Amino acid sequence: xxxxxxxxxxxxxxxxxxxxxxxxxxxxxxxxxxxxxxxxxxxxxxxxxxxxxxxxxxxxxxxxxxxxxxxxxxxxxxxxxxxxxxxxxxxxxxxxxxxxxxxxxxxxxxxxxxxxxxxxxxxxxxxxxxxxxxxxxxxxxxxxxxxxxxxxxxxxxxxxxxxxxxxxxxxxxxxxxxxxxxxxxxxxxxxxxxxxxxxxxxxxxxxxxxxxxxxxxxxxxxxxxxxxxxxxxxxxxxxxxxxxxxxxxxxx
Numbered sequence: 001x002x003x004x005x006x007x008x009x010x011x012x013x014x015x016x017x018x019x020x021x022x023x024x025x026x027x028x029x030x031x032x033x034x035x036x037x038x039x040x041x042x043x044x045x046x047x048x049x050x051x052x053x054x055x056x057x058x059x060x061x062x063x064x065x066x067x068x069x070x071x072x073x074x075x076x077x078x079x080x081x082x083x084x085x086x087x088x089x090x091x092x093x094x095x096x097x098x099x100x101x102x103x104x105x106x107x108x109x110x111x112x113x114x115x116x117x118x119x120x121x122x123x124x125x126x127x128x129x130x131x132x133x134x135x136x137x138x139x140x141x142x143x144x145x146x147x148x149x150x151x152x153x154x155x156x157x158x159x160x161x162x163x164x165x166x167x168x169x170x171x172x173x174x175x176x177x178x179x180x181x182x183x184x185x186x187x188x189x190x191x192x193x194x195x196x197x198x199x200x201x202x203x204x205x206x207x208x209x210x211x212x213x214x215x216x217x218x219x220x221x222x223x224x225x226x227x228x229x230x231x232x233x234x235x236x237x238x239x240x241x242x243x244x245x246x247x248x249x250x251x252x
Contacts, residue, residue, distance in 0.1 A: 019135035078146075080105060082103040082152075085098045104116045191213060194219070
């Protein structure tokens with residue numbers, strides 16, 4: 001494993017055996033801003049965040065899957081450190097949203113199509129385990145359950161710099177296409193957490209950042225020219241509140 005992959009797997013292993021409180025409150029949901037909701041994808045987001053690796057947000061797994069497809073980073077053969085999307089439902093419904101986890105080991109893939117994973121919001125799978133007690137567990141999964149493997153780019157993370165130590169301050173007047181400043185870096189970190197972000201120049205409001213910001217505006221209900229990727233104060237404040245990474249200061 002590379003150092004980045006090892007860091008991701010180590011962080012996931014640190015949570016093995018974790019079970020949430022009765023109200024489904026988890027550190028993963030707290031970071032995402034959606035505490036109390038289904039948290040398999042939030043666990044994946046948290047693990048990569050803490051390891052300093054940028055991925056498309058998998059908090060809502062269909063969006064994460066779609067972004068890996070858009071970036072042409074969805075593969076049929078697994079590697080350790082991949083995000084795995086499953087075709088079965090964890091809700092008991094026939095067509096629920098895809099479950100998601102982390103690939104830990106692939107040594108059995110070629111021989112019998114099995115992978116070892118670490119997953120959140122799932123039962124232990126043990127014969128005497130309580131299927132109603134969801135937590136973080138290692139599982140062995142078959143290729144027949146897999147939709148695909150999302151492969152992170154394993155570039156240094158924008159989020160590594162911002163970390164979790166309090167909020168930054170974004171100057172709303174300086175977050176504009178073609179500009180370069182620390183406020184834009186915080187906005188990029190927010191976009192990583194909400195809609196995913198491809199290869200960008202850190203602190204630069206480049207074309208990829210503009211595309212991702214337009215996606216964020218559409219998520220807020222903006223349409224037409226209002227969703228062209230040019231930040232406005234309302235959408236900036238919403239991004240800061242959603243991610244907890246920054247507050248917005250309007251220059252007088």
